[in-house]
Amino acid sequence: MTLSQGRAPTTGETLTQIVTAPDLRSRVLITLGLLLLIRVGAYIWIPGLDVSQLQNQLSGGQLIGLLSIFTGGAPGGVFSLGILPFINASIIMQLLTAALPSLETLQKDEGEAGRRKLAQITRYVALGWGSLQAVIFSLYLRGFANGELEGAVFVVSTSLALTTGAMVVMWISEIITEKGIGNGASLVIFVNITASLPNTLQNIIREAQTGKIFPIVVTVAVALSMVVAIVAVQEGSRRIPIVSARRQIGFVAVLPERQSYLPLKLISGGVMPIIFASAMLFLPATLANFTSNAALVNLATWLSPSYTVPGLPLSTGWVYGLTYFFLIFGFSFFYASLVVNPTDMALNLKRQGVAVPGIRPGSATANYLSGVINRLTLIGGSFLGLIAIIPNVVYSFTGTGVLQGLGATSLLILVGVAIETAKQLQTNVISQRYEGMVRQ
Numbered sequence: 001m002t003l004s005q006g007r008a009p010t011t012g013e014t015l016t017q018i019v020t021a022p023d024l025r026s027r028v029l030i031t032l033g034l035l036l037l038i039r040v041g042a043y044i045w046i047p048g049l050d051v052s053q054l055q056n057q058l059s060g061g062q063l064i065g066l067l068s069i070f071t072g073g074a075p076g077g078v079f080s081l082g083i084l085p086f087i088n089a090s091i092i093m094q095l096l097t098a099a100l101p102s103l104e105t106l107q108k109d110e111g112e113a114g115r116r117k118l119a120q121i122t123r124y125v126a127l128g129w130g131s132l133q134a135v136i137f138s139l140y141l142r143g144f145a146n147g148e149l150e151g152a153v154f155v156v157s158t159s160l161a162l163t164t165g166a167m168v169v170m171w172i173s174e175i176i177t178e179k180g181i182g183n184g185a186s187l188v189i190f191v192n193i194t195a196s197l198p199n200t201l202q203n204i205i206r207e208a209q210t211g212k213i214f215p216i217v218v219t220v221a222v223a224l225s226m227v228v229a230i231v232a233v234q235e236g237s238r239r240i241p242i243v244s245a246r247r248q249i250g251f252v253a254v255l256p257e258r259q260s261y262l263p264l265k266l267i268s269g270g271v272m273p274i275i276f277a278s279a280m281l282f283l284p285a286t287l288a289n290f291t292s293n294a295a296l297v298n299l300a301t302w303l304s305p306s307y308t309v310p311g312l313p314l315s316t317g318w319v320y321g322l323t324y325f326f327l328i329f330g331f332s333f334f335y336a337s338l339v340v341n342p343t344d345m346a347l348n349l350k351r352q353g354v355a356v357p358g359i360r361p362g363s364a365t366a367n368y369l370s371g372v373i374n375r376l377t378l379i380g381g382s383f384l385g386l387i388a389i390i391p392n393v394v395y396s397f398t399g400t401g402v403l404q405g406l407g408a409t410s411l412l413i414l415v416g417v418a419i420e421t422a423k424q425l426q427t428n429v430i431s432q433r434y435e436g437m438v439r440q
Helices: 011-020 022-041 051-058 065-071 084-099 101-109 111-144 151-179 184-195 197-209 213-235 272-291 294-302 318-339 342-351 363-398 402-439
Strands: 237-244 247-249 253-255 259-265
Touching (some): 011 022, 084 111, 084 151, 084 272, 151 184, 184 402, 213 363
16 A cells, blocks of 8 residues: 655554554564553552452442552452552652752753653652552551451552552553553553443443433533544644744855744643642541541541532532632642743744844743743643533532543543544554655
8 A cells, every 4th residue: 555645644644654664663562561460460460459349338439549540450360569669769859850960961961861861760769659559558558358368468568569560560560661652651541541431331221221211311422522622722732933043155146034933832841730739639548548547537528529518509529529620720830840941942943043032032032931831831821720620610500520540640541642642553553654765
């Protein structure tokens, strides 16, 4: 099949290249095989654990609700921590890189060697953080031991199993990134969320059989509308025009002034503000579970999605929803300040002899870019907050909680990872196209 030139590859061209091109076929098979391995490992249960009792206890609870999202609904497996320690370590390293000049120098000035050293430090941080999470989770799981292992022996063995599982998942994700298609960590989360979709579909069918047809139709319509809105906003960006100065070569030739664009994404932080906010909301429930402190128990109750404000109509989960919205909104600005630095962008433009029309290079450009980024973050953070609380709003009006089981975090991750993986797959197909043109 001859690949079309001058345009993006079609679905037929992409499938043909996956089948016929050995390198691309190998990358796809490696990715699928390793993702399948992670799903199998998620159901290798922790020794000495009563899995059925644990899953019954966790149904409808929020203590490790975020953990269940990233493990595909298998909280009793050796891969229960999944990729979360690595994600947390990456977030910690981003914060430390912005705060410590030595780490910032490694990232910006040391090139590939510096990035490899930062990656190695991130792995060590993931090991330490995963060990801490494993011990805390093991203490919680101690109440679900089946009697084969008890007390300190159960905590130690479970902590070792969970830490080892987290490191194996991190290793597999790095192999996918290096030798497969797409970002390994994102694909691991994607496949685990996808694995929980049949349960969501089963809940929809079960509620439809009880006669709740109209609420189900409304819920499904809202979910599809959310997907469309997420795609539009994820792909949305502000294109700031930039021009490069004319350059003279020798005595005669003059290169014309070139104009291009500096794209600034509407959601620069991606799904990270929602993950930060979710962790903050789960913190009171986690601490209350281990300390039994009355104030923490009350706070966890108020922040529960099922908490009803007395005397107010349609008030289920409104305290949780409003808190969630403002946390996401605040973290959107916080994370945008970490990943986008207007001063560095203005300095790089000045070094390259590029300027924004009508804006002086240097500090004036930095101030202009900072204002644009703040306005974009205002819109993007508001969108993320609204998307996050829509499941609770739908539940308040319809009484149908199937959309709560999927969640805004899951939808954002599913859509974002699908878009990025499809783009990388198209990039590989285009590279195969031009290799064929060179051989001709």
